[in-house]
Amino acid sequence: MELATTLKSQTVQNHVREVGINPNYWYAVSWANQVKVGEIKPVMIWQQPIAVYRDVNGCLHALEDICPHKGVALHKGKVQGCNLACAYHGWEFNNEGDCVGIPYLSPEQKLPRAQVRSYPIQEKYDLIWIFPGNPTLAAVCQPPDIKEFDDPEWFRVPVPAKMKAHFSICNENSIDVFHGFLHENLQGWFAPALISLKETESSIRTEYQVSYKGRMAKFLGLSERADKVTTLSVTTEYRYPHFYSSLQGISTLYLMRLPVGPRETHSVAFFFFKVRLPKQLLKLLQPLLRVILQRFVLLRFLAQDIEMMESEQQTYLTNPQRRYVEINPAIIAIQRLVIRQYEQFVQQSKQSQTNGN
Numbered sequence: 001m002e003l004a005t006t007l008k009s010q011t012v013q014n015h016v017r018e019v020g021i022n023p024n025y026w027y028a029v030s031w032a033n034q035v036k037v038g039e040i041k042p043v044m045i046w047q048q049p050i051a052v053y054r055d056v057n058g059c060l061h062a063l064e065d066i067c068p069h070k071g072v073a074l075h076k077g078k079v080q081g082c083n084l085a086c087a088y089h090g091w092e093f094n095n096e097g098d099c100v101g102i103p104y105l106s107p108e109q110k111l112p113r114a115q116v117r118s119y120p121i122q123e124k125y126d127l128i129w130i131f132p133g134n135p136t137l138a139a140v141c142q143p144p145d146i147k148e149f150d151d152p153e154w155f156r157v158p159v160p161a162k163m164k165a166h167f168s169i170c171n172e173n174s175i176d177v178f179h180g181f182l183h184e185n186l187q188g189w190f191a192p193a194l195i196s197l198k199e200t201e202s203s204i205r206t207e208y209q210v211s212y213k214g215r216m217a218k219f220l221g222l223s224e225r226a227d228k229v230t231t232l233s234v235t236t237e238y239r240y241p242h243f244y245s246s247l248q249g250i251s252t253l254y255l256m257r258l259p260v261g262p263r264e265t266h267s268v269a270f271f272f273f274k275v276r277l278p279k280q281l282l283k284l285l286q287p288l289l290r291v292i293l294q295r296f297v298l299l300r301f302l303a304q305d306i307e308m309m310e311s312e313q314q315t316y317l318t319n320p321q322r323r324y325v326e327i328n329p330a331i332i333a334i335q336r337l338v339i340r341q342y343e344q345f346v347q348q349s350k351q352s353q354t355n356g357n
């Protein structure tokens with residue numbers, strides 16, 4: 001559905017700062033190389049602690065990080081073959097979460113009925129993805145399609161981030177192109193205008209026009225000359241729960257959101273640039289260029305954004321009743337979507353409980 005792009009005062013839905021996630025999506029929880037064979041890593045998706053481990057065959061598994069014996073965190077244990085053994089008494093769980101061994105119980109004795117929840121898990125784009133919702137829905141939904149990932153035309157720069165803020169605050173930062181003002185000293189964009197706004201059941205799509213000028217814009221291939229203003233169109237799309245943005249085919253961004261809890265959100269971003277360098281030279285310079293772009297460009301922008309998001313969260317916590325004024329219809333639309341996705345999930349869970357009873 002096409003929505004009006006007029007900037008006018010609208011009511012902010014404060015309770016968006018309290019809504020939970022719809023867990024029926026894939027969430028990126030870690031870099032794949034951070035969990036080697038025989039290693040276990042604790043991760044958190046919306047207050048659900050999960051132990052991710054890689055078995056002797058190199059396969060990844062995810063179990064709830066709570067031992068059903070006495071509640072000790074399973075990530076403190078060790079990988080035994082394809083199973084995970086708890087650190088405390090050595091109870092061993094297979095990748096489906098069934099207790100398959102207790103070291104001090106004689107083989108003829110029956111094992112107790114003790115089970116830990118297991119989660120669908122997969123490795124894609126150098127990341128580990130977990131589906132924290134209804135496992136029967138995991139196959140019909142997939143992580144975002146990142147077509148630039150293996151395309152040699154695109155130069156990839158990964159940027160992880162941690163914010164002490166609710167994920168709705170982070171989403172709004174990503175879709176709100178009007179905050180170019182914040183990045184003025186870094187020669188970010190200016191003169192933003194919202195051109196179109198579309199809403200579907202699970203996505204918000206915006207098109208803005210922005211202008212660039214300066215040496216940074218030229219270096220990133222955004223403008224031909226440093227002393228001239230270049231106006232470009234930027235498309236942003238929030239496809240719940242992740243985010244995608246494209247700057248007129250010159251650069252793209254995929255932002256994978258990980259809501260850790262009501263006041264903490266992590267993310268992994270992949271920035272893709274079309275760097276105008278000969279292929280051989282680019283190959284040679286890639287590691288250096290990646291570090292330069294991360295440290296001296298992207299992380300500096302990100303630090304400014306994080307400061308704003310965390311400040312917004314802090315003020316909200318001081319007085320959750322306080323009302324705020326918003327004029328960007330894209331923000332109102334994304335708030336609506338976040339609330340709707342959560343309410344749909346709550347509704348579905350109630351229905352499946354009723355059907356199950």
Ligand code: FES
Nearest residue numbers: 067069070086089
């Ligand atoms: S608490 Fe895990 S085996 Fe006892």
Ligand SMILES: [Fe+2]
Nearest residue numbers: 179183301305
């Ligand atoms: Fe920003």
